[in-house]
Amino acid sequence: MSETHAVATESRGPLEYATKDGQMKIFGFWVFLGAEVVLFSCLFAVYLAYLHHTAGGPTAHDLYEVKGFLIETLLLLTSSFTCGLGTHELRRRNKAGVLAWLLITLLFGLGFIGMEVKEFVDYVGEGATLSTSAFLSSFYILVGTHGAHVSLGILWMIAVMIQLGLYGINPVTARKAFIVGLYWHFLDVVWVFIFTAVYLTGLVL
Amino acid sequence: MEKNQSFTHDDHHGFPWKHIIGFILSLVLTFAALFVVLSGALPTTMTLAAIVVLAIFQVLVQLLMFMHLNEHEGAFQTISMAFGFLIALAVVAGSIWVMSFGM
Amino acid sequence: MENIKDFLLHDFFVTGEPMIYMADVAIILVSLAIVFVLTYFKKWKWLWKEWLTTVDHKKIGIMYIIAALAMLFRGGADGLLMRAQLALPNLHFLNAQHYNEIFTTHGTIMIFFMAMPFLFGLINVAMPLQIGARDVAFPYLNAISFWLFFFGALLFNLSFVIGGSPDAGWTSYTPLAEKGLDPGVGENYYLIGLQLSGIGTLASGINFIVTILKMRAPGMTLMKMPMFTWASLITSVIIVFAFPVLTVALAMLTIDRLFGAHFFTADSGGMPMMWANLFWIWGHPEVYIVILPAFGIFSEVISTFAGKKLFGYKAMVWSMIVICVLSFFVWVHHFFAMGAGPAVNSFFGVSTMLIAIPTGVKIFNWLLTLYKAKIRFTTANLWALAFIPNFVIGGITGVMLAVVPADFQYHNSYFLIAHFHYVLIAGTVFAVFAGLHYWWPKMFGHMLNERLGKWAFWIFVIGFNVCFLPMHFVGLMGMTRRLYTYPADLGWTPWNFIETIGAFAMGVAFIIMVYNIYWSARYGERDTTGDPWNGRTLEWAVSSPAPEYNFATIPEVKSLDAFWEMKKNGEVEKWRKQPLEPIHMPDNSYRPFVISVLFFIAGFGFVFEWLWLGVIGLIGVFLCLALRSFEKDEGHHIPVEEIERTERAAGRL
Numbered sequence: 001m002s003e004t005h006a007v008a009t010e011s012r013g014p015l016e017y018a019t020k021d022g023q024m025k026i027f028g029f030w031v032f033l034g035a036e037v038v039l040f041s042c043l044f045a046v047y048l049a050y051l052h053h054t055a056g057g058p059t060a061h062d063l064y065e066v067k068g069f070l071i072e073t074l075l076l077l078t079s080s081f082t083c084g085l086g087t088h089e090l091r092r093r094n095k096a097g098v099l100a101w102l103l104i105t106l107l108f109g110l111g112f113i114g115m116e117v118k119e120f121v122d123y124v125g126e127g128a129t130l131s132t133s134a135f136l137s138s139f140y141i142l143v144g145t146h147g148a149h150v151s152l153g154i155l156w157m158i159a160v161m162i163q164l165g166l167y168g169i170n171p172v173t174a175r176k177a178f179i180v181g182l183y184w185h186f187l188d189v190v191w192v193f194i195f196t197a198v199y200l201t202g203l204v205l
Numbered sequence: 206m207e208k209n210q211s212f213t214h215d216d217h218h219g220f221p222w223k224h225i226i227g228f229i230l231s232l233v234l235t236f237a238a239l240f241v242v243l244s245g246a247l248p249t250t251m252t253l254a255a256i257v258v259l260a261i262f263q264v265l266v267q268l269l270m271f272m273h274l275n276e277h278e279g280a281f282q283t284i285s286m287a288f289g290f291l292i293a294l295a296v297v298a299g300s301i302w303v304m305s306f307g308m
Numbered sequence: 309m310e311n312i313k314d315f316l317l318h319d320f321f322v323t324g325e326p327m328i329y330m331a332d333v334a335i336i337l338v339s340l341a342i343v344f345v346l347t348y349f350k351k352w353k354w355l356w357k358e359w360l361t362t363v364d365h366k367k368i369g370i371m372y373i374i375a376a377l378a379m380l381f382r383g384g385a386d387g388l389l390m391r392a393q394l395a396l397p398n399l400h401f402l403n404a405q406h407y408n409e410i411f412t413t414h415g416t417i418m419i420f421f422m423a424m425p426f427l428f429g430l431i432n433v434a435m436p437l438q439i440g441a442r443d444v445a446f447p448y449l450n451a452i453s454f455w456l457f458f459f460g461a462l463l464f465n466l467s468f469v470i471g472g473s474p475d476a477g478w479t480s481y482t483p484l485a486e487k488g489l490d491p492g493v494g495e496n497y498y499l500i501g502l503q504l505s506g507i508g509t510l511a512s513g514i515n516f517i518v519t520i521l522k523m524r525a526p527g528m529t530l531m532k533m534p535m536f537t538w539a540s541l542i543t544s545v546i547i548v549f550a551f552p553v554l555t556v557a558l559a560m561l562t563i564d565r566l567f568g569a570h571f572f573t574a575d576s577g578g579m580p581m582m583w584a585n586l587f588w589i590w591g592h593p594e595v596y597i598v599i600l601p602a603f604g605i606f607s608e609v610i611s612t613f614a615g616k617k618l619f620g621y622k623a624m625v626w627s628m629i630v631i632c633v634l635s636f637f638v639w640v641h642h643f644f645a646m647g648a649g650p651a652v653n654s655f656f657g658v659s660t661m662l663i664a665i666p667t668g669v670k671i672f673n674w675l676l677t678l679y680k681a682k683i684r685f686t687t688a689n690l691w692a693l694a695f696i697p698n699f700v701i702g703g704i705t706g707v708m709l710a711v712v713p714a715d716f717q718y719h720n721s722y723f724l725i726a727h728f729h730y731v732l733i734a735g736t737v738f739a740v741f742a743g744l745h746y747w748w749p750k751m752f753g754h755m756l757n758e759r760l761g762k763w764a765f766w767i768f769v770i771g772f773n774v775c776f777l778p779m780h781f782v783g784l785m786g787m788t789r790r791l792y793t794y795p796a797d798l799g800w801t802p803w804n805f806i807e808t809i810g811a812f813a814m815g816v817a818f819i820i821m822v823y824n825i826y827w828s829a830r831y832g833e834r835d836t837t838g839d840p841w842n843g844r845t846l847e848w849a850v851s852s853p854a855p856e857y858n859f860a861t862i863p864e865v866k867s868l869d870a871f872w873e874m875k876k877n878g879e880v881e882k883w884r885k886q887p888l889e890p891i892h893m894p895d896n897s898y899r900p901f902v903i904s905v906l907f908f909i910a911g912f913g914f915v916f917e918w919l920w921l922g923v924i925g926l927i928g929v930f931l932c933l934a935l936r937s938f939e940k941d942e943g944h945h946i947p948v949e950e951i952e953r954t955e956r957a958a959g960r961l
Contacts, residue, residue, distance in 0.1 A: 024445045028518040030282040034289035039552035041293030045300035053577030081228040084271045088221040131568035134577030159937050185271045189264050196260040200242045204252050292549045306649045
């Protein structure tokens with residue numbers, strides 16, 4: 001077990017993979033993402049099954065607006081891109097670059113959350129609440145769970161940025177930054193499906 | 206036992222090409238899907254098929270270009286994601302089928 | 309003041325039930341006794357340092373097993389209460405509500421808080437040793453998994469005396485389990501206790517996968533791993549992809565009950581059947597989660613006591629992989645009769661029959677391992693041998709149940725109860741008893757008594773068959789599941805009476821096993837070599853009990869049955885004499901325990917719909933996560949002198 005803690009054994013490769021511990025944690029996180037895929041699939045399954053179970057209340061057609069969900073999509077997608085640029089800077093061992101791109105990522109993320117909160121508040125104002133119908137229960141839980149994941153990601157990313165600021169880029173902080181990046185990218189992957197199966201489908205079906 | 210793994214060494218220096226291409230492709234695929242839906246050009250089933258295919262492509266783009274899925278333990282990681290998506294498909298398709306008994 | 313008194317007497321403490329008053333008294337007395345003993349023997353610090361804050365997989369494994377044995381007692385008591393009521397017709401010492409609560413807690417406890425922790429305990433104890441590792445990949449997370457299980461189980465068990473037990477069955481079907489038909493907190497305990505415990509399970513699944521794939525000793529390729537390790541790996545894969553479904557189902561029903569959503573309600577567009585759908589998408593893989601490690605244990609025990617390599621290693625591995633994949637495609641067979649229609653039912657009927665095939669392959673391979681072998685009939689092996697015919701009975705009735713039109717008759721009758729008890733008890737329970745006897749010396753340094761073990765074995769297996777075989781017949785005669793009493797003129801009485809005798813025999817066997825544990829702790833034969841069974845796998849290469857660091861030097865593996873080959877080739881001494889280096893081990897941590905307490909507090913709040921308490925608990929959890937993130941866990945080194953001392957004391961140097 002002596003190679004698992006933070007002594008870099010390879011100076012050329014990315015720092016986050018330099019220790020056994022880092023490799024295992026990154027791999028473990030991919031396994032966790034596999035579990036998250038199944039978690040979201042249940043939310044999608046229920047949402048799609050209940051698409052027309054609107055109980056006389058507001059429907060997808062009544063509620064979804066292209067401008068709103070398009071902007072949300074672009075904010076999140078861009079934030080995933082900027083997060084990737086952060087990882088790129090991480091591999092260049094450029095601390096200032098990492099922090100700058102992560103900060104921009106965060107701001108886009110906050111923008112996304114802000115728009116989503118407004119979206120939910122507007123819907124509630126139109127009489128579309130969690131307890132109105134099965135369709136709405138599933139909408140709020142699917143999109144809300146994603147939003148909660150993003151919010152948690154924002155807090156997590158702040159914690160990682162603080163540690164990068166305090167300790168610089170070493171195998172441990174590199175691993176943490178890489179993993180929060182994986183998490184962030186994954187949330188955009190899920191959003192691609194939300195954009196498709198919730199918002200676009202809502203306009204079609 | 207630990208074979209050393211494939212890293213994208215071009216990530217260390219120079220331009221983040223992979224990320225930029227990934228970003229542009231994702232934008233294109235997003236707007237394509239939106240266009241298919243808003244134009245109403247295709248019949249419903251084909252529209253749905255089209256946007257699902259576009260979504261799958263975008264997800265693959267993002268898994269490979271943003272998330273470096275095939276780096277390091279690429280094989281196990283890819284299997285993990287693939288199995289996850291297989292189960293996801295079973296859950297979504299299976300649930301819709303099981304629950305569609307014409308109430 | 310009146311309101312508080314009213315609340316406490318009617319909704320908080322369970323009142324008016326003599327049995328529960330007795331339970332209250334018992335709980336208070338036992339708690340006081342524990343506090344007294346710990347104080348008198350000055351063991352608080354020891355408890356904290358050695359057990360509550362440990363991250364050592366061997367200790368975590370032992371704690372899982374202790375908890376599982378306690379839960380076996382409670383779940384078993386529930387079972388005996390049911391059998392007592394059903395021994396004769398028209399008994400009412402348990403009213404219908406009591407009976408509902410008892411069969412609910414019986415099933416939930418046996419699956420979630422007995423079978424799974426027992427298996428996880430054995431995996432924790434044995435698997436890292438089998439692969440030549442010093443611990444699991446994420447020891448801190450491992451501790452969190454245990455304490456989340458512990459506090460989830462504690463929360464669930466608390467319902468008995470505070471608020472009232474859940475009563476909607478271990479399957480908690482809607483719309484019965486919704487607020488409209490099941491107000492009160494009992495069902496909330498079910499939903500939240502399992503949610504807590506489930507987080508721990510998912511974490512363990514991830515932990516074990518990474519451990520097995522990344523921490524094997526040099527030379528141990530995947531196809532040279534012990535079969536129990538393979539079983540643990542595949543089980544962990546199933547866990548990772550199945551448990552999120554349970555998480556979602558539990559959360560949705562919780563949100564229905566607490567926040568008025570409509571996932572499974574009978575109105576406003578909800579579909580109660582959706583619960584059954586989601587529950588069983590998780591639920592079928594779950595039964596493979598509890599059986600695959602059992603298969604792994606049997607593979608180890610049978611090959612060890614046959615003195616032969618396991619027959620058909622590759623087929624054994626592939627059959628488990630096939631089971632893993634197929635297990636996600638059979639779930640509707642749990643509710644053929646719910647109305648999904650012939651197309652759906654046909655598909656799932658066929659897939660269910662298919663999944664019997666890989667298990668059949670395994671049975672033949674075990675038989676072929678035993679063929680022409682010089683079999684040693686130790687207690688562990690008796691459990692394994694008894695598994696074969698008894699489990700096959702359960703498997704065969706499973707195929708009968710897969711015949712969809714026939715299932716419309718069998719479903720939810722005692723025939724079904726017979727089926728799943730045959731596969732669960734002859735499968736999982738026999739396995740954990742086998743594993744307990746087999747790995748006991750490795751855990752504690754002494755053997756369990758063979759004579760007591762064999763008495764317990766025979767009484768249990770005979771009692772088990774006396775209890776559950778007649779259930780096939782009385783089920784075919786029309787006796788339905790979850791009946792709290794039955795009339796006298798249906799011809800069910802003699803069978804039920806016999807079944808009750810069998811059940812109490814199992815209870816007697818359990819008492820003998822507990823006595824065995826006590827007796828062996830005092831007088832049991834010490835295991836001085838570390839290899840009491842002439843074992844084949846690496847856990848037998850270290851002393852008993854295993855030292856903190858497991859292996860003084862990590863062995864180099866050249867083949868399957870690594871330790872057996874080392875002994876055969878005379879390499880053991882040479883390996884033991886290798887030069888030593890300091891060993892890096894992780895530090896203990898108080899935080900897994902604390903984070904679980906906070907989750908417990910949050911859970912308690914949500915159970916009683918005191919959202920403020922729930923939120924406070926969750927904030928505490930997040931603070932712990934943040935503290936962990938900012939912590940620098942460097943671990944510590946065990947110096948060479950200490951390793952030498954330990955190895956010398958074990959007679960290795």
